[in-house]
Amino acid sequence: MKDIKEIEEQKRLDLVLQKLDEKIAQTQSRIKRANDNLKEAEKGWQDISVKFSDFNAVVETGASVHAQQQILAQKERDKSQAEIQYETLKKLQGHPYFARIDFVDVSNQAQKSESIYIGLASFADQEGHFYVYDWRAPISSIYYDGALGRIDYQTPAGQQTADVKLKRQFEIADGVIITLFDTEEAVGDKLLLDALSGDSSTKMKSIVRTIQQEQNRIIRDTDSDLLFVQGAAGSGKTAAVLQRIAYLLYRYRGKITSGQVILFSPNQVFNDYVNEVLPDLGENNMIQMTFYQYANYRLPKINVQTLAERFESENDPESVKLTNLKGSLSFFKAVKKYSKQISRAGMSFRNIMFRDDAFFKASDISDVYYSFNDNYSLSQRLEATKQALLRKVSGRISSEMKKDWVDITIQNLQSDELEILLGDPDKRQFESEQKENKQLAKKIVREAFKPIVRKINRGIFMNPNKLFIGFLQAIPKLINLQDFNISVDEWQHSVESSQADLSSQKLNLNDTAIYLYLFDLVNGHHGDRSIRFLFVDEVQDYTAFQLAFLKFSFPKAKMTLLGDLNQAIFTRTNAKTLQGAMYELFDPAKSKTIQLTKSYRSTEQITNFTSALLTSAEPIEAFAREGEKPVFQAGDSLAHLSQALARNLAAGYTTAIIAKTAAEAKDVFQRLTAKGTASTLITLENQRLVPGTIIIPGYLAKGLEFDAVILWQADDHHYAGEADRELLYTVASRAMHRLTILADRTFSRLFSTVDPQLYDNI
Numbered sequence: 001m002k003d004i005k006e007i008e009e010q011k012r013l014d015l016v017l018q019k020l021d022e023k024i025a026q027t028q029s030r031i032k033r034a035n036d037n038l039k040e041a042e043k044g045w046q047d048i049s050v051k052f053s054d055f056n057a058v059v060e061t062g063a064s065v066h067a068q069q070q071i072l073a074q075k076e077r078d079k080s081q082a083e084i085q086y087e088t089l090k091k092l093q094g095h096p097y098f099a100r101i102d103f104v105d106v107s108n109q110a111q112k113s114e115s116i117y118i119g120l121a122s123f124a125d126q127e128g129h130f131y132v133y134d135w136r137a138p139i140s141s142i143y144y145d146g147a148l149g150r151i152d153y154q155t156p157a158g159q160q161t162a163d164v165k166l167k168r169q170f171e172i173a174d175g176v177i178i179t180l181f182d183t184e185e186a187v188g189d190k191l192l193l194d195a196l197s198g199d200s201s202t203k204m205k206s207i208v209r210t211i212q213q214e215q216n217r218i219i220r221d222t223d224s225d226l227l228f229v230q231g232a233a234g235s236g237k238t239a240a241v242l243q244r245i246a247y248l249l250y251r252y253r254g255k256i257t258s259g260q261v262i263l264f265s266p267n268q269v270f271n272d273y274v275n276e277v278l279p280d281l282g283e284n285n286m287i288q289m290t291f292y293q294y295a296n297y298r299l300p301k302i303n304v305q306t307l308a309e310r311f312e313s314e315n316d317p318e319s320v321k322l323t324n325l326k327g328s329l330s331f332f333k334a335v336k337k338y339s340k341q342i343s344r345a346g347m348s349f350r351n352i353m354f355r356d357d358a359f360f361k362a363s364d365i366s367d368v369y370y371s372f373n374d375n376y377s378l379s380q381r382l383e384a385t386k387q388a389l390l391r392k393v394s395g396r397i398s399s400e401m402k403k404d405w406v407d408i409t410i411q412n413l414q415s416d417e418l419e420i421l422l423g424d425p426d427k428r429q430f431e432s433e434q435k436e437n438k439q440l441a442k443k444i445v446r447e448a449f450k451p452i453v454r455k456i457n458r459g460i461f462m463n464p465n466k467l468f469i470g471f472l473q474a475i476p477k478l479i480n481l482q483d484f485n486i487s488v489d490e491w492q493h494s495v496e497s498s499q500a501d502l503s504s505q506k507l508n509l510n511d512t513a514i515y516l517y518l519f520d521l522v523n524g525h526h527g528d529r530s531i532r533f534l535f536v537d538e539v540q541d542y543t544a545f546q547l548a549f550l551k552f553s554f555p556k557a558k559m560t561l562l563g564d565l566n567q568a569i570f571t572r573t574n575a576k577t578l579q580g581a582m583y584e585l586f587d588p589a590k591s592k593t594i595q596l597t598k599s600y601r602s603t604e605q606i607t608n609f610t611s612a613l614l615t616s617a618e619p620i621e622a623f624a625r626e627g628e629k630p631v632f633q634a635g636d637s638l639a640h641l642s643q644a645l646a647r648n649l650a651a652g653y654t655t656a657i658i659a660k661t662a663a664e665a666k667d668v669f670q671r672l673t674a675k676g677t678a679s680t681l682i683t684l685e686n687q688r689l690v691p692g693t694i695i696i697p698g699y700l701a702k703g704l705e706f707d708a709v710i711l712w713q714a715d716d717h718h719y720a721g722e723a724d725r726e727l728l729y730t731v732a733s734r735a736m737h738r739l740t741i742l743a744d745r746t747f748s749r750l751f752s753t754v755d756p757q758l759y760d761n762i
């Protein structure tokens with residue numbers, strides 16, 4: 001039996017749905033009208049007569065074309081606005097809202113009581129009566145921010161206060177209220193429990209119905225230039241950041257577009273995983289890339305180290321020490337310092353060749369480059385060098401015309417080539433053959449000099465590889481290597497290794513950022529100023545250098561950095577200092593850190609188990625969702641794997657088998673396939689997640705989640721020392737509902753920190 005409250009609410013819902021249907025019908029007619037208008041306007045081209053008879057006619061034609069273009073642009077705009085509105089209304093159809101709040105606006109003199117409903121987008125009628133408020137509207141914040149009673153919320157006009165009298169949550173499907181309940185909490189745990197108990201999917205979902213208070217702070221922050229979010233695995237960092245992007249696009253509508261927001265993500269599998277959240281929220285996707293993709297796009301001719309190469313190469317202590325140095329802010333500052341010295345000496349050039357000879361020798365270019373005043377900036381110096389070289393090229397045309405090769409070229413010209421070189425027949429008035437030949441020679445030389453001119457304009461006379469190596473060699477004079485526990489010999493050895501890499505067109509990720517920064521500084525590049533918001537997910541896998549370089553590359557962007565210092569599978573030791581380094585780069589008054597301690601992804605049993613793997617004191621609080629304890633199974637791994645897969649299938653769970661490396665993932669895939677078990681192997685970044693069992697190496701599973709996870713070969717050989725603790729934590733924390741840990745013999749000693757009460761041995 002429905003109570004009066006439910007009957008009243010259903011009545012209101014019916015009314016809203018009816019209004020929505022009316023509006024959808026109106027919008028459909030609007031789209032049709034806009035389409036007809038556009039087609040009609042396109043006919044306008046036929047009425048424009050193109051006249052070039054005299055100046056006035058040309059001006060008149062130009063004006064008509066311009067006017068026609070403007071009319072068309074307006075009609076296009078009308079059409080696309082109507083289409084966007086239609087899409088938004090369709091999203092509301094069936095379940096237009098998920099919450100209601102009754103409140104008194106305390107800031108308002110009249111202190112009138114109001115009742116608002118919150119949904120994915122705003123919906124109002126012609127008279128401006130709002131049936132639904134967008135979840136991103138300022139007033140909607142009070143739904144997420146607190147319980148009943150007085151609560152402050154931010155509006156563009158400043159802070160306001162509301163006295164909340166009622167919070168009601170709805171479950172609506174196909175126009176029917178399934179459940180509704182009043183709550184005194186911010187967002188009721190029941191709703192959250194329902195949301196978290198669902199199955200995993202190959203695509204991340206939006207969380208607007210159940211955003212938590214701390215997450216709301218992240219989503220709605222507009223003051224900070226640097227927002228640093230530290231959160232445990234599964235605490236909703238990625239979820240919060242995607243809703244934040246949707247919020248910012250709403251808040252700055254008309255001022256920024258999704259093309260001015262960029263998200264750096266851990267790998268491309270993850271890109272694919274999150275790419276439906278924004279479209280589901282009615283927004284276009286932001287630009288999304290990995291640091292590797294960015295570096296590759298900037299350096300198309302160099303093979304930048306891939307994620308797999310990086311994972312497999314940075315395990316030895318030498319590499320860790322080098323990453324500590326090359327990834328530090330001190331190193332970033334050293335590049336700047338070195339670039340300043342370049343104003344006096346040290347720039348590297350290469351010959352510009354012409355017909356097998358040096359047209360300009362590197363040393364001549366260097367003389368030009370250093371002939372300018374000391375106070376020239378590097379970009380002014382480069383520009384002045386280009387101009388001076390171009391003048392020299394022009395100055396050499398006459399002498400080059402007298403060279404034999406020019407004469408021979410003229411003799412060998414085919415008649416059609418000759419015709420082209422002599423130009424318009426009506427304008428040829430050569431007094432003598434000699435004059436004609438001179439004209440030809442000039443054109444031939446000019447044509448032959450074009451590649452030189454192009455090289456000069458593009459600055460190709462500089463030698464960035466040599467410059468980069470020169471800089472690395474200068475490091476012992478710029479940085480105290482002992483501070484990083486590196487000897488001069490060790491350093492020299494690493495320079496040789498970078499040099500060898502470069503001569504085979506390769507660069508590791510540390511060197512790539514250094515190379516690009518140095519290159520940008522000497523070329524006077526100032527980065528992409530159009531990007532307004534920059535997000536970095538899994539920031540613990542970046543070095544301070546890379547982040548400082550991103551700040552330099554996107555100088556107008558506010559940065560949101562999200563990470564879990566416990567999941568630093570690449571950068572290890574210096575992850576802890578990352579936050580401090582970033583605070584050095586930004587105005588502390590405009591920097592903020594928000595810590596998320598509650599973990600939502602996994603059951604309480606799994607979260608308690610994974611947290612116990614960590615030795616750090618970061619607080620992690622499990623969300624109360626009941627499940628089974630993680631299970632350890634030693635012995636015949638392949639047989640146990642098949643049993644675990646069957647168990648998961650019976651429970652309706654999709655499984656990810658997580659191996660340590662790509663080679664091991666491939667090996668288990670082949671063994672399963674030989675047994676006739678279907679699965680999908682993901683070892684390449686550009687692969688997509690698919691439904692069903694997948695097999696994936698740990699470093700590609702970052703940021704993802706699965707109903708059930710099976711840790712493959714979780715033995716002492718694969719996860720041997722402390723260096724693997726964070727990787728083990730990262731992979732284990734991918735499990736939402738079930739975690740199985742397999743090994744042929746002894747389990748990794750890293751598990752010994754875990755209280756045996758927290759798991760089962762079978």
Ligand SMILES: Nc1ncnc2c1ncn2[C@@H]1O[C@H](COP(=O)(O)OP(=O)(O)OP(=O)(O)O)[C@@H](O)[C@H]1O
Nearest residue numbers: 207210211212233234235236237238239600601703
């Ligand atoms: N407020 C919320 N309401 C509903 N679901 C939530 C909420 N917050 C987080 N979740 C869910 O919890 C899971 C983990 O979230 P997310 O992937 O954003 O965490 P994370 O902090 O980025 O994790 P990790 O660092 O381990 O990759 C996702 O399924 C997400 O939808």
